[in-house]
Amino acid sequence: MTIKTADVIVVGGGVHGASTTYELAKAGVKVVLFEKEYLGSGGSGRSAAGLRQHFGTETNLHMAKYNLQVFPTLEEELDTGMSLEFTQWGYMWVAYADSVLAQLQKNVDLQKSLDIPSVMMAPDEVKARWPYLCMDGIIGVAFCGDDGHINPQTLTLSYGHAARRFGATVKTYCPVVKLLAENGKIKGVVTEDGEEWHAPKVLLSSGPWSTPLAATVGVDLPVYPERHNLLITEPVEVFDCPMVLCLDDGAYFKQCPNGTFMFGRDDQDEPHTTETTNSAKFLEGVTTSVLKRIPALSGIRVVRQWSGPYDNTPDHNAIIDWTPVEGLLVNCGWSGHGLQFGPSGGRVCKELLMGEKPFVDLYRFRLSRFAENDLFFEPAFI
Amino acid sequence: MTDKKANVICRCEEIEIDEIRKWIDAGYTNFEELKRILRVGMGPCQGRGCRDIILREISKSTGKPVAELLPGVIRPPVKPVKAKLLAEDNE
Ligand SMILES: Cc1cc2nc3c(=O)[nH]c(=O)nc-3n(C[C@H](O)[C@H](O)[C@H](O)COP(=O)(O)OP(=O)(O)OC[C@H]3O[C@@H](n4cnc5c(N)ncnc54)[C@H](O)[C@@H]3O)c2cc1C
Ligand code: FES
Numbered sequence: 001m002t003i004k005t006a007d008v009i010v011v012g013g014g015v016h017g018a019s020t021t022y023e024l025a026k027a028g029v030k031v032v033l034f035e036k037e038y039l040g041s042g043g044s045g046r047s048a049a050g051l052r053q054h055f056g057t058e059t060n061l062h063m064a065k066y067n068l069q070v071f072p073t074l075e076e077e078l079d080t081g082m083s084l085e086f087t088q089w090g091y092m093w094v095a096y097a098d099s100v101l102a103q104l105q106k107n108v109d110l111q112k113s114l115d116i117p118s119v120m121m122a123p124d125e126v127k128a129r130w131p132y133l134c135m136d137g138i139i140g141v142a143f144c145g146d147d148g149h150i151n152p153q154t155l156t157l158s159y160g161h162a163a164r165r166f167g168a169t170v171k172t173y174c175p176v177v178k179l180l181a182e183n184g185k186i187k188g189v190v191t192e193d194g195e196e197w198h199a200p201k202v203l204l205s206s207g208p209w210s211t212p213l214a215a216t217v218g219v220d221l222p223v224y225p226e227r228h229n230l231l232i233t234e235p236v237e238v239f240d241c242p243m244v245l246c247l248d249d250g251a252y253f254k255q256c257p258n259g260t261f262m263f264g265r266d267d268q269d270e271p272h273t274t275e276t277t278n279s280a281k282f283l284e285g286v287t288t289s290v291l292k293r294i295p296a297l298s299g300i301r302v303v304r305q306w307s308g309p310y311d312n313t314p315d316h317n318a319i320i321d322w323t324p325v326e327g328l329l330v331n332c333g334w335s336g337h338g339l340q341f342g343p344s345g346g347r348v349c350k351e352l353l354m355g356e357k358p359f360v361d362l363y364r365f366r367l368s369r370f371a372e373n374d375l376f377f378e379p380a381f382i
Numbered sequence: 383m384t385d386k387k388a389n390v391i392c393r394c395e396e397i398e399i400d401e402i403r404k405w406i407d408a409g410y411t412n413f414e415e416l417k418r419i420l421r422v423g424m425g426p427c428q429g430r431g432c433r434d435i436i437l438r439e440i441s442k443s444t445g446k447p448v449a450e451l452l453p454g455v456i457r458p459p460v461k462p463v464k465a466k467l468l469a470e471d472n473e
Contacts, residue, residue: 037414038412038414038415038418039415040418041414045418082419153418153419154418154419157415157418157419161408172415173412233465234426234462263465278457283459283468284468284469284470287465287466287468287469288469288470290465291465291466291469297465298465298466299464299466300464300465301426301462301463301464301465302459302462302463302464302465302468303426303428303459303462304424304428304457304459305457305459306457
């Protein structure tokens, strides 16, 4: 068997694997990406793709701010002919309880201190600006008008396409079956079709599938899948409806640039699986909840539903760290908010893999925090 | 009807054959990828109108018979349904 080599191997072609591959290829690194299906087929392409700067910790806010600096010109930068459908129609967190409102206020104060243009709004201001929203029972919202939406599928595919243009090898429908390590050092990977690839550095960015892959070299990751559902409607007239996240029952909705609406709702009872099976119970729950808040949509037709896995960790924050196996970097466990971190995730992984200093302090993302019981608490997690 | 119109393969999303061939030539030789790049198959008919023609184009380009190509997924509801009818307490 001939063994092929690269400087860096990336396992998993979600947005994080694809953006890292792009950054590395652009920097001249010989990089190869393995994806078991098509780029974005995991959580990334299935995501609601809400982009926000509403977080409650400095680490996440620094990265979120960077993401929103990159997105407006990313389509031009990647230049693939695919449309990223980026819009900035805003993102709203809706409070129905005093304690929730107080936390939103704290988050917004922190955001403002970092020059993020978030505001708190009272119910009558919300009514005046978005008369079509029927927010009975709300006591206030946090809103950032610079936040928005992107097409998660073309985002991931475009990163891969542009990476290829810079010379990266992107292998789709090519699952990695195991990682290879020797004397405590990473050595490479073996693919399902029996090819062996060697590299001194490997990035594991396989979302919830990272856990079984890491285990093949004895690394234990606390990342597990949790199924979440979404639906999309037929298009209606475009009225720039922002992303509205209701903090009473976890329902959310937004208009996409082609006029369709996306509805989602979190459900604690969903199975911990990467199977993308559908839930009928979801349809009833989400339509009941969303139509109550935006009654103008009651005549709209639902075109499709789908599901995808969140890649949860015990504290719902990512792990970006070198593992005990030398040369093996992980970037996974983004839970329900990882799509939008594609730009910053790709940048810091490229920096780590090239031995540069990451542009943000990644201490909070370290792997050992679970064993040390020093979790990364983010008040605005999804 | 003009020639241009006749070249529209995916009527729901108004995608022309040239556009589809361009991406197949760029190496996107399965329906799942083309669907995500071009929205073909994402319209209200979920590809009933365009899937077979696109699979034939992929087959022509790759030399693989249509039967061996991945057809992509049709997602529920199979026909668009009014959101109101799915919600509880609908009249
Ligand atoms: C319904 C839903 C809504 C969401 N909403 C949002 C949102 O509004 N905003 C937001 O920012 N985030 C959201 N998320 C979360 C977001 O999608 C994820 O956190 C993010 O996509 C993780 O990206 P990733 O690249 O780390 O992993 P993934 O996208 O899961 O990529 C991992 C990849 O690895 C591949 N892989 C697996 N095993 C192997 C193997 N053995 N060999 C090779 N490849 C392999 C998979 O096929 C997959 O493509 C949502 C997620 C879901 C499911
Ligand atoms: S014709 Fe292509 S989706 Fe309907």
